[in-house]
Amino acid sequence: MLGFLKGDKAARTENDEAQRNAGQSGGWLARLRTGLAGTRARIGNRFGALLTGHARIDESLYQELETLLLSADVGVASTELLLGEMRKRVASEGIEQPAALKDVLKQCLLQVLEPVARPLSVEGKRPFVLLVAGVNGSGKTTSIGKLARYYREQGNSVMLAAGDTFRAAAVEQLRTWGERNGVPVVSQQGGDPAAVVFDALQSAQARGVDLLIADTAGRLPTQLHLMEELKKVKRVIARVVPDAPHEAMLVLDANTGQNALAQVQAFDDALRLTGLTVTKLDGTARGGTIVAIARHQPIPVRFIGVGEDIDDLRPFDARDFVDALFD
Numbered sequence: 237m238l239g240f241l242k243g244d245k246a247a248r249t250e251n252d253e254a255q256r257n258a259g260q261s262g263g264w265l266a267r268l269r270t271g272l273a274g275t276r277a278r279i280g281n282r283f284g285a286l287l288t289g290h291a292r293i294d295e296s297l298y299q300e301l302e303t304l305l306l307s308a309d310v311g312v313a314s315t316e317l318l319l320g321e322m323r324k325r326v327a328s329e330g331i332e333q334p335a336a337l338k339d340v341l342k343q344c345l346l347q348v349l350e351p352v353a354r355p356l357s358v359e360g361k362r363p364f365v366l367l368v369a370g371v372n373g374s375g376k377t378t379s380i381g382k383l384a385r386y387y388r389e390q391g392n393s394v395m396l397a398a399g400d401t402f403r404a405a406a407v408e409q410l411r412t413w414g415e416r417n418g419v420p421v422v423s424q425q426g427g428d429p430a431a432v433v434f435d436a437l438q439s440a441q442a443r444g445v446d447l448l449i450a451d452t453a454g455r456l457p458t459q460l461h462l463m464e465e466l467k468k469v470k471r472v473i474a475r476v477v478p479d480a481p482h483e484a485m486l487v488l489d490a491n492t493g494q495n496a497l498a499q500v501q502a503f504d505d506a507l508r509l510t511g512l513t514v515t516k517l518d519g520t521a522r523g524g525t526i527v528a529i530a531r532h533q534p535i536p537v538r539f540i541g542v543g544e545d546i547d548d549l550r551p552f553d554a555r556d557f558v559d560a561l562f563d
Contacts, residue, residue, distance in 0.1 A: 264550050269560040271542025275523030278308040280562040283341065287334040293326060297334060301341075308521060309493040311528030318344045318527075342558050348527055349554035354536040356483060356511055356551075358392060363440040363448040365473055365480040367433075369466060369503055370487035372454035375515035377406055379487050379541065380449050381413030382549035383513075386539075388417055392446035397436030398423035399469060400453040410451055416546075429453065429465060430472040437476045450481070457502030466506050485511040485538065488529075493522045500533050513549070515541035523561070526552075 269276075282304050290297045298319055305315040321344045322337065331340065358364035366383070370376035377400065384394045396414050398421055400406035407423045414421035422436035433450045440448040452469060455462035473480045484507040488496045496514075503509055512535050517523050526537060540557070541549040 264547070265556060265560070267545075267548060268542055268550075268556060271518035271548070272523055272557070272560045274519070274521035275308060275517065276561050278521040279304065279524065283338065283562075287337060290334045293332065293334055293337065297337075298323070301337075305524065308524035309528060310524035311494060311497070311531065314348065314524075314528045314531040317348070317531055321347065338562060342562060345527065345558045345561075346554055348530050349537075349557065352530045352534050352537045353552050353554035353557075354538070356485075356536075356538040358387060358447045358482075361480075361482050363395070363437070363445045363477075364482050365437065365477060366447065366449045366483045366485060367452065367470060367473065367481035367507070368449060368485050368487060369452050369507060370454060371456055371489075371499060374454065374487045374489040375541065376454060376487040377409050377413070377451055378544075379513050379515055379539070379549060380410065380451050381417065382541070382546055383449060383539070384413060384417045384419050385546050386549065387447050388419060393444075394419040394447045394449065395436060395440045395443070395445045396421045397433045397448060397450040399429040399433050399451045401425070401427050401429050401432060402453045406451065406453070430469045433469055434472050434476065437473060437480075441476075457499060463502070463506045466503075470507060483510050483538075484508060485513055486535075487513045487515060488525075490514050490517045490522055490525055491520045493520075493525055494528065496525050496529060497532050500529060500535065504533065504535065509535050511536050511538040513537075513539040513541070514552075515549070518542045518548075526557070 286300055286304065302315055302319060305318065322340050325340050368376055368380055380396065384396060388394050396410055396419060398407045398410045401424065404425065407425065411421050422432060422439055424432050429452060436448060436450065452466060470481060486500060486503045486509050488499060514526055514537060517540055537552040539549050540552045
């Protein structure tokens, strides 16, 4: 079913602008801090208590910090990297007081996260094709609805392709998001996913749409036939627009912890991922997973989600993220 495009870049309302500004300023930072409460309790709060319990920087402090980081799913390799960098800085800067390690750890985390904190620009292509994948329950379809809202507020016309044809509920969910955001949705009940995306892409071209976001069925990396189907969708897109999809994005549930690394690897093998969105950070103490991913496979982290509200998915900012873990 195809809806109607509502407005264009010149017709965005002052209300859209006000909502966007509110989401990018103090309102979002407050939601980010609230959403990361579980991870902050695991890292920031316990780290503060750890520092006050030591009179000096010694090996036992580093060992306890190692345990703390591993408990937040930072991962073995990332933890070793962080501790090694902290030791170097302590030695080179002559740091003696445990309290000073807070800023040292923050700087080391930023060193890992800043290279992957790269916002997604959809400018320069029309339509810009964003293909979204993920396992069942990752929050993929909901994230697409929120992405549509976000880019519409940036002044882009948006269209959605309901490529998850296996679940009628997924198609209806996407239609609901389309109505909520005032954007059209192309769907075929029970049709071939590649055919749905093909039709949507042709429609987006004809209408001069800025951004086409294509949903796909949730699948496990072990379901090889479904991973092959995902490759087919990508090939069909490339037949219409040779350099598309311009973004192949994987949506990850932060609650999966270290299992997210295997998901990233499998979907990257299938799609050559160009971006990640990490959802449900508000429901977990495993926010350190982002650090593990950045260290293990530094694919750009485009967005993070910290709640169910439509504005609770925003571009990943490394400094804001690290500050919210400690302050």
